Amino acid sequence: MGEEKRNIDAKIKNYENLKNHDKKLTNKIKSLEKEKNKVKEKIKIVDTDHDGVNDKREVRGDDGQLKTNPDKGDIKKGKLEELKKREKELTNEINKLKKQRKKVRKKIKGYKIDKLKSRSKKIGAALKVVTKTKKQMLQLTGNDELEKTARVLS
16 A cells, blocks of 8 residues: 555656646747747848848938938848848747647646545555554554554555
8 A cells, every 4th residue: 555655646746747847848938939029020120221231210310311220229131141040940949849848748638636646645544544553453462463464454
């Protein structure tokens, strides 16, 4: 009985670890998706006046000349390829994590955690009764036969 309880407790602990792992994967996926969205926003910025700089907004000065607004995050053409590459990397990483999370969730689904927890409680209660009985029997007499049966019961 004691070994069965240990096995059930190990399964419950494994279940809890899987749940925590699932949470960590979900958080990691969310943060990567946020980063990917930021990169996408930067990629959407286009070169409106074909001066080699991708402008979020260009401002005309008093003399009529176009001036770029540095506060709006202008992007040079060369960096655009880097951003697209980074977006692909993020997409691949997100997909890997989603596959991993899917496997973890499949394992979690396989656990009948409520049944395991109730079984563990029942076994624990039974073990307490057996232990009390064993102690009482040993206190009554120092009989070797009683000790053997008490050991067998536990």
